[in-house]
Amino acid sequence: MNPEQKIVPINITDEMKSAYIDYSMSVIISRALPDVRDGLKPVHRRVLYGMHELGLVHNKAHKKSARIVGEVLGKYHPHGDSSVYDTMVRMAQDWSLRYTLVDGQGNFGSVDGDSPAAMRYTEARLAKISAEMLADIEKETVDYQYNFDDTLQEPTVLPTRIPNLLVNGASGIAVGMATNMLPHNLTEVCEGIIAYLHNKEIDVEGLMQYIKGPDFPTGGTIYGTQGVRQAFETGRGRITLRGKAEVEEVNGRTAIIVREIPYQVNKANLIQKIAELVNMKKIEGITDIRDESDRKGMRIVIILRRDANAQVVLSKLYKYSALQSFFGVNNICLVDGRPRLLSLKELIVEFVKFRMQVIERRSLFDLKKNEARAHILIGLLAALDRLDEVIALIRASKNGEEAREALMNFDFSPKGDALDSFLAEFPLEGGKLSEKQAKAILDMRLQRLTGLERDRLQEEFKGIMAEIEDLKDILARAERRESIIEEELQEVVAKYGDERLTDITHAAGEISIEDMIKNERVVVTISHLGYIKRTASSEYQTQSRGGRGSKAAATRDKDFMEHLFVSNTHDYLLLFTQKGRCHWKRVYEIPEGGKSTKGRAIQNFVELPEDDKVKAYIVLKDLKDDEFLDSHFLTFATRKGLVKKTPLRAYSRPRSAGINAITFKEGDELLEVKLTNGKSEIMLAASNGKAIRFSEEDVRSMGRMAAGVKGMRMEEGVELIGMITFAEGEEEKKIANISENGLGKCTELEEYRIQSRGGKGIKTMQLTEKTGKLIAIKAVTDRDDLMIINKSGLTIRFTVEQLPINGRSTQGVKLINLKGGDAIADVALIKDADRGEEEDMVEEGEASSDEAAAPTEE
Numbered sequence: 077m078n079p080e081q082k083i084v085p086i087n088i089t090d091e092m093k094s095a096y097i098d099y100s101m102s103v104i105i106s107r108a109l110p111d112v113r114d115g116l117k118p119v120h121r122r123v124l125y126g127m128h129e130l131g132l133v134h135n136k137a138h139k140k141s142a143r144i145v146g147e148v149l150g151k152y153h154p155h156g157d158s159s160v161y162d163t164m165v166r167m168a169q170d171w172s173l174r175y176t177l178v179d180g181q182g183n184f185g186s187v188d189g190d191s192p193a194a195m196r197y198t199e200a201r202l203a204k205i206s207a208e209m210l211a212d213i214e215k216e217t218v219d220y221q222y223n224f225d226d227t228l229q230e231p232t233v234l235p236t237r238i239p240n241l242l243v244n245g246a247s248g249i250a251v252g253m254a255t256n257m258l259p260h261n262l263t264e265v266c267e268g269i270i271a272y273l274h275n276k277e278i279d280v281e282g283l284m285q286y287i288k289g290p291d292f293p294t295g296g297t298i299y300g301t302q303g304v305r306q307a308f309e310t311g312r313g314r315i316t317l318r319g320k321a322e323v324e325e326v327n328g329r330t331a332i333i334v335r336e337i338p339y340q341v342n343k344a345n346l347i348q349k350i351a352e353l354v355n356m357k358k359i360e361g362i363t364d365i366r367d368e369s370d371r372k373g374m375r376i377v378i379i380l381r382r383d384a385n386a387q388v389v390l391s392k393l394y395k396y397s398a399l400q401s402f403f404g405v406n407n408i409c410l411v412d413g414r415p416r417l418l419s420l421k422e423l424i425v426e427f428v429k430f431r432m433q434v435i436e437r438r439s440l441f442d443l444k445k446n447e448a449r450a451h452i453l454i455g456l457l458a459a460l461d462r463l464d465e466v467i468a469l470i471r472a473s474k475n476g477e478e479a480r481e482a483l484m485n486f487d488f489s490p491k492g493d494a495l496d497s498f499l500a501e502f503p504l505e506g507g508k509l510s511e512k513q514a515k516a517i518l519d520m521r522l523q524r525l526t527g528l529e530r531d532r533l534q535e536e537f538k539g540i541m542a543e544i545e546d547l548k549d550i551l552a553r554a555e556r557r558e559s560i561i562e563e564e565l566q567e568v569v570a571k572y573g574d575e576r577l578t579d580i581t582h583a584a585g586e587i588s589i590e591d592m593i594k595n596e597r598v599v600v601t602i603s604h605l606g607y608i609k610r611t612a613s614s615e616y617q618t619q620s621r622g623g624r625g626s627k628a629a630a631t632r633d634k635d636f637m638e639h640l641f642v643s644n645t646h647d648y649l650l651l652f653t654q655k656g657r658c659h660w661k662r663v664y665e666i667p668e669g670g671k672s673t674k675g676r677a678i679q680n681f682v683e684l685p686e687d688d689k690v691k692a693y694i695v696l697k698d699l700k701d702d703e704f705l706d707s708h709f710l711t712f713a714t715r716k717g718l719v720k721k722t723p724l725r726a727y728s729r730p731r732s733a734g735i736n737a738i739t740f741k742e743g744d745e746l747l748e749v750k751l752t753n754g755k756s757e758i759m760l761a762a763s764n765g766k767a768i769r770f771s772e773e774d775v776r777s778m779g780r781m782a783a784g785v786k787g788m789r790m791e792e793g794v795e796l797i798g799m800i801t802f803a804e805g806e807e808e809k810k811i812a813n814i815s816e817n818g819l820g821k822c823t824e825l826e827e828y829r830i831q832s833r834g835g836k837g838i839k840t841m842q843l844t845e846k847t848g849k850l851i852a853i854k855a856v857t858d859r860d861d862l863m864i865i866n867k868s869g870l871t872i873r874f875t876v877e878q879l880p881i882n883g884r885s886t887q888g889v890k891l892i893n894l895k896g897g898d899a900i901a902d903v904a905l906i907k908d909a910d911r912g913e914e915e916d917m918v919e920e921g922e923a924s925s926d927e928a929a930a931p932t933e934e
Contacts, residue, residue: 100251104415108250110257112409112416112423113430114209114234115241117248119163121234122152124177127202128210138181138199145195154224157195164200165192172340173244174259174293175572179203187294187337187374188344205572208237215441217434235434237564238572239265239427241409242420245290253415255408258307258315258339261291263573266565272424273558280308283420288580289315290403295336295577296320299400304580307405308420317578319399323386326377330386332393334376338401343367346398347376353396361389361667383609383667383676387593428561435550435557443547446540448512453537455513456520457498458488460530466517476518483514498534593664595646599863599904600666602640602678606689609675610666613642613906640865640904643695650694650727651682652712654745658737659683660730663695683734692749699728711752711772712737712784713760713799716744719833720784721752721775739783748799759800759811759828760788761840761853767811768837769828772801786834798853809855812862812879813841813888816899817848821888822856822879842887852903861906864891868898873906 110117116124126148132139145160153160166172168180171187182198185191192198202210217235222228245259268286272278289304298304299316307313320336337343347367353359361384368375378393380386394400407418411426418426459466469486473479489507490499509517523529550556598610643649643663651659659682667676678690698704705725712720720738727737738746752758752772761767768788775785788796802809802825811828814820823840831837841850854862858877865871872892880889892900 096251104250104253105410105413108248109253109255109408109410109415110241110246110248111233112241112411112418112426114236115239115244115246115409116234117246119153119155119159120167120177122148122230123160123164123167124202124206124209124234125213125231126152127178127200127206128213132201134179134202134204134207136201138179138201141180141182141195141198141200144200151228152223152230161192161195168200168203171294174291174577175205175238175243175262176203177206177209177244187342189342205238208568208572209234209240211235211237212434212438215438217437217441233430235438237431238262238568239269239424241427242287242423246409250415253408254406256404256406257409258290258403258405259292260287260289261574261576263569264288264291264576266569266573268420269424269428270562270565272421272428273562278421280305280420283424284308287420288576290578291576292317292339292578294339294341295579296338297579297581299581301580303405307407311405311407311417311419311422313405315403315405317401317403318394320579321390321393321399323390326379329382330380330384332378332380332386332390334378334399335374337374337376338398339403341398341401343369343374343376349397350378350393350399358396359389359392361385383669383673385593385664385666385668388664428558431561431564432554432557435560439547439550439557443544443551446544446547450537450540450544451510452513452516453533453540454502454504455509455516457502457530457533457537458504458509458513459483459517459520460525460533461499462486462488463525470518479518480511480514483517484509484511593645595644597642598645598663599640599642600649600663601675601865602690603675606678606684607675608666608678608681608690609669609673610645610663611669611671615671640863640871640902641693641695642904642906646697648696648699650696650710650730650749651678651690652692652694652737652746652749653684653688653734654691655685655688656736656738656740656746657684657688657734658727658730659734660699660727691746694749694751696751707753709752709754709772709777710737711750711756711758711775711799711801712746713748713750713787713796714738714740714744714784715747715795716741717760717762717786717788717790717796718744718784719758719760719775719787719799720782721754721772721777722780722782723777724751726780736780739781741783747796750799750801752801753803755804757802757830758787759802759853759855760796760837761798761800761813761850762788762790762794762837763797763849763851764791764794765839765841765843765850766790766794766837767828767840767853768833768835769830770833770835771830774833789834789836797850800853800855802855807857809857810876810881811840812852812854812856812876812903812905813850814852814854814862814864814891814900814903815841815843815847815849815888816851817846818864818890818892818894818900819847819888820862820879820891821882821886822876823882823884825855827884839884842885844887847887848899851900854903854905856905859907863904863906864900865902865904866892866894866898867901868895870898 106118108117114121127144130139130144130147141161141164144164145157148160149157164178165184168176168178168184170176178200179202180198180200183193184198212235213231219232220229221232223230241257242260242265243262245257247256248254264287268283271283271286284305289298289301297318297320299318303313303315307315317338319334319338321332321334324331324333337346347365350365354362361381362378363381364379366377368377380389407423408415409418466483469482470479473482486509487507488499488504488509490503550560597613599613600608600610602608645664647663649661649663651661661681665681669675678684694710705728708724709721710724710727754772756772757769758772759767759769778784790796809825810822811825812820812822828838840853843850856862856876860876861873862876863871863873882888
C-alpha cells in the first residue's frame, strides 16, 4: 500500500444512511418533484428556457426538435437525450397537458400510446401561453444558478404569471415519496386566486365556489365531490373519473358511443381490455367494437346484441374496464427546496407569495432602470439649459477626455435667468455632472439640439419620473402588488381562459346502475321452455273484449309463454323454481326485447339445472329495509294444495346458485308464491272450479326447508291453479275467474265466506265441456287490466270493467276466440294499468275482427 494513502474505518450503516439520504434529496429536488412556484421539474424548466434562449416564441418559425434537444443537453441538462425529448413531447400533447406549453409540428404520438416520431423528423416552438411562463425573466425576477460545468447560468424557477402547478398538475415518483397533482381549469383557478386576494380568510368551501374540481384534458365526468373536497382540504383524496358515453342507433343496431375517456387511459389498451372482458363473458351483450376516431374527435363504437340492455352493458363497462378510473391526489411539491403536502389554499398562498416577490423584483429592476435613465436625461436637459457655454467648452477641449473632464467640472448651478427653468426644478447634485451624464452629453447627436427634440426629452423625463413614483408606490404597498396580480390574472383569463372539459356530478359512491336506468313499467315474459325477456308495457295496447289478439312472441316449436307479469325496471325479482329453489335478480338485468321476439334462455342469468324451470315470482321494491323484511312473509302454495309461510328475511340474501325455498312431498311441485303481512287472507282455487278462503293466521310461520300444511283438500286428478291474498284494509276487490277455453267473469269477494284451512272449498265457476277447466283466478279492481296469453303465443289485453259481474255458479262470457286445439296458457294482472288507445291488433294472415266472438252470457 502506498504510504501516502490512508484508510479510515467507518461504520457501513452510517455511511449507507448518509449516502442514501444524499441520493434521495438529489432525486427529490433535481428530478421528481415540481416546484410549487412554477409547477415545473428541472427538465421541464430547462426545455422551456432553452427554447426561449433559441428565440422559438409562438410567432416565429418552428425548429427541428433535435436542435432543441441538443441545446438543452449541451447547456443545461447533461442526461440522456430521450429524457429531454420525451419531456418536450409530453408538453406538446393536448391529451397529456390541460394547457400545452410546446407547439409541436409532426408526429408527437397519440392517445393510443403510439410513440412520437424521432426528433430529427419533428419540429417545435413555444406555445403562446408559455410566454406567460417566461414573462419578465430578463428583469432579474428570479435567481440564477450555474449549469453543470459552471460556464452558463440557468434560472432556478420561471417567473410564471399562470398558476401552472394547479393548471397542468404534475406526477412523479421520488425516493420514499410520490406526487400526483391533477390539472384544473385556468379560468376557475385564476378566479379562485382573485377571491383569495379579496378575502385572505376564505376556506375550501369558499374556494370551491370558483374552483369546482380537476379539469382533465381528455374531458370525462367526475363522480362525487367528496374526494375532490378531501383533496382540496388535505392535499390527498381519491377521485372517480368516467369516460363519456351515449347510446345511439348505428345502422339499425343499438350501440354505445364513447366520445371521451378518462385521463391517462390508453385508448387502444381500453378497447383491447373490453374485448377480453367480452371473451371472458364478464360483460355480455357486445357483438363488435370499432375505433372510429379521427381528427374531428374520439369515437369508440360498441355494437350491442339486439336483446341487450344498453345501460346495463355500459354500467358493467364502467365497473370492469378503465372507462371508469380512480385517481389518487397527492399534492406533494417543493416549497423552499423541501417537499411538503399542500392543500388547495396553501398552493394558492404559495403562488401569490411567489408572484409578490416577482412583482417586487421586477419593480425594483424597472425602478433602477428608470432612475438611471432619469439621471441621464437630467444631464442632457441641464446641458441644453447651458447650451452655448457647453458648446464653447467642448470646442475649446483638445480631445474627448479633456471635454468630459471639463463638463464634469463645469458649474451647472441655477443662475435665475430664463434658461434656468429645468435646472431650477431639478438642480444637479453639487451643481456638477456625473461621469455618465458627461459622457451622454458628448454622445448626443446635433439633432437633439433642436427645440422639438428638447421638448421630447422633457416629455420623456416627465413620463419616467411618473413611472418612478408609481414603482416606488408598488414597492411600498403590498396592496398595490396584489392589485397587479389580480390585473395580470384577469389578462391571462382573457387570453387563454376556456370552458371546463370535465363535468362534475354529485352522485358519489359506488356505481349506481339505478341512476343510469330509467325506472319504467315493463312486461316480463317467461316461456314454458325457459326463455325470458322484458318489453315496454306500451307495446301492449288495450283491446276490446272478444278481439282476435296480436302476435306476442315467436317461440320455439312446442313452446309457449307460461309466465307474464308487469313490474318496474328497478324492482327486485325473486324467482322460484319448480323444484323449490329461489333466485335473486334485478328486473333491468333481464334482456330487453320486442313483443314478437323470443327472449333469451333464463339459464344465461340464473343457474338452473336442465330439469328445473321457473314457476313463480315475487316483485319487491327493496330487499334492504329491515322493518319491511321483519314484517312480511312469503306464502307458498303447491299443486297438491299445501301452503307454507316463511319470513321474508330468510330469502333476502340468495346466493348465485340460488337457495332452497321449500321442501316438497313426492309428486308435488311449486304453484305460486305471494308476499303477505301475517294478517292477510288467502284464497286457493282448484282446476275443478272450487275455491277456499281462510285467514293467513291459520298457517303458522315455518323455516325455509319446511314442506307446509294442507291448505285445500282436493279430489284425485284435481290440482291447485291459483292463490290470491288479501291484506287487511286493502281496497275491496272482485274475483276474476278465467277458464282454459277463454270464458271469464268477475264475482264479488263477499260471496266467498271465510272457512277453515284444509276444506274442500265452494264453487267459484260453473265448469262444463265448453268452458274447460278453471285456468286462473285473480283479485282485481276496475282500474286493472287483464292480459291473456295462449299456448300459440297470441295475446289480448282488456280492462276489468269490461267483464260482467256474475255469481259464483255462472260460466261468464267469451273473452278470446281460440282456434282448434289452442288453449289459454296464462293470465296476468296489470294493476292500475295505463290506458292506451284502443286498437284492433289482428295478426297478419288471421281473420278480421268480424270473426271475433260476440260477448254473450253462457
